Amino acid sequence: MDSIKVSRIVLFLIVIALAIGGYRWWSQSHSPSVALSAPAGAPPAPQSGGVLGKIKSLFQHSPQTSGAASSPGAGAPGDITxxxxxxxxxxxxDEIAAFNSANAGKYHATRLPLLESRDAMQVMLAGKSQPTIWSPSSPVWIARFSEVWAQRNGSRVRIADMDDPQNYRVLLKSPLVVLTTHAKAPFxxxxxxxxxxxxTVRELSAGTRKAPWGKFRFAHADPLDASSGMLTMSLILGEYAQQHGQEGDMEQAAQSAAFTQYLIGVERGFLYDxxxxxxxxxEKSFEANPSTRDFITAYESKALEATENDSNLTMVYPRPTAVAEQAAVVLNAPWVSDAQRxxxxxxxxxxxxxxxxKDGMKYHFRPAHSGGxxxxxxxxTxxxxxxxxxxxxxxxxxxxAANQWRVNVAHRGAQL
Incomplete structure (x- = not known):
């Protein structure tokens, strides 16, 4: 009888252990991602798995360089990430490698796996990435991250102090351009x-104005996923607000039904892929086959790279355009040690x-402050x-405006 009781107790403990393990697995696999953008009813982003799913994929497949870390949090303890x-x-x-060489034995910096600016903001807020320095594609993201951090943590200390030149610098810049072919550039x-x-793009998209080559198709990046798409949206919204006397209240303009209809009209010629x-x-898709679209919007730095690879490509500057300022900030975060700071x-x-x-100019960036x-x-080009x-x-x-695009335009344009 004693052996039977012991056997039952052992079996009971095994069942309990399995139940606890199963619950932990379920909790981890259902951990929520942080969403700051899309409203209820918005179509999901084309990538599967949400923000954290995309990050998991990046960590599994991101190519490594001599300065790139393979985990989201940090490289070796004490590294400047x-x-x-x-x-x-x-x-x-290039610069991290040069910095490490010049400061061997004193400092060591590591680049974390690459993330688009919005995704990076979300995972930092979720505690999934804890860098020393963050360098998104626009200061807009740094300001927004600092604002949301303060709202969530009740902190009076700014996690990103954009007024302190010791901890914040705008380094490089690149205006938004239209990348097209030489044949279509004059028009x-x-x-x-x-x-x-x-x-005018709206008229061309609707067919009320004709392009010399016939059917009109264009593309830009998703404004909720990529800063170049966000800059494109800033130009569309800015022009609309100016035409309708709403420059003083751009948020109201972006939320209006009239802007939604205007945006749908502009994007009727948008080619969705x-x-x-x-x-x-x-950019890579257009460079591989420019005949699929009449133009795309791109950073000047990337468009110049494309023209180097294909002499049939050239650039047109919107007037006015929008500029991507490449800034970097040392985070005043609880995970950043004094030595890392x-x-x-x-x-x-x-x-x-x-x-x-000057090294940045090799990659077709403009210095933010030229200094000659x-x-x-x-x-x-x-x-x-x-x-x-x-x-x-x-x-x-x-x-x-980006949400309006995601809800009312994405997936509804012409399919590639």
Whole structure:
């Protein structure tokens, strides 16, 4: 009898252990992601698995460099970790390697796997990534991250102090351009040099105005997933607000039914491809086959790279355009140690040096503060030394406009 009782007790303990293990597995596999953008009813992003699912995929498949870490949190203990986007990853990898060489035995920096700016903001808020330095594709994201962090944590100390040059610098910049072919560039120049270029795109999309080559198709990155798409949306929203006297309340304009209808009209010629929602994927797709679209919007730095690879491609500058400022901030976060903060500030100074900014020009970036340095490019690329640019609308207005696009335009355009 004793042996039977012992056997039953052992069996009972095994069942309890299995139940606990099963619950832990279920909890981990159903952990929620942080969503700050899409409203109820919005179609899901084309990638499966949500933000954290995309991150898991990146950590499994992201190519490694000498300075790239393989985990979301950090490299070795005490490392200065840098979280950024694909836009300037090559430049940052070069500079991190140079910084580590110059500071061997004192500091060591590591680049974390690449994330688009919105995804990075969300995973930091969820505690899934804890970098020392964050460098998104626009200061808009840094300001928004700091705002939401304070709301959620009740902290009076800013996690990202954009007024402190020790901890925040705008390093490089790249205006948004239209990437097209030489054959179509003259007509598109006339469109984007006009007083209302996106209204003209609306007419071309509707067929009420004809392109010389016939059917009109274009594309930009998803404004909820990629900053180049967000900048495109800022131009469309800015033009609409100006035409309707709503420049003083861009959020109200973005939320209006009238803007929704205007946006649907502009985007009637938008060519949707679920594989090209990100900036880099769209640029590579267009470069591989420019005949699929009449133009795409892209950062000048990436468009110049495309013109190097294909002499049939050239650029047109919208008038006005929007500028992506590539900034970096040392986070005043609880996970950043004093030693990491000191090293992060040293790395930020290194990145802001003339030598580092000149290296950025090799990748077709413009230094944010020229100091006598100027980007020089072949005129055949369509490069312009000067351009006019808008002041970006507030984050709330941009987010509302991007949501309007996701709900009312994405997946409903022509399919590739």
């Amino acid at each position: 840098v979280l950024t986007t694909a836009t300037k990853a090559q430049w940052l990898d 598109l120049k006339s469109v984007f040099a006009g007083s209302a270029p996106w209204s 679920p594989n090209t929602v990100g900036s880099s994927a769209l 000191e090293g992060g500030q040293a790395l930020l100074r290194f990145l802001a040096s003339d030598e580092s900014l 340095m100027a980007l020089q490019e072949d005129s055949a 369509g490069f312009q030394q000067s351009y006019s640019a808008i002041e970006l609308p507030p984050y709330g207005a941009l987010n509302d």
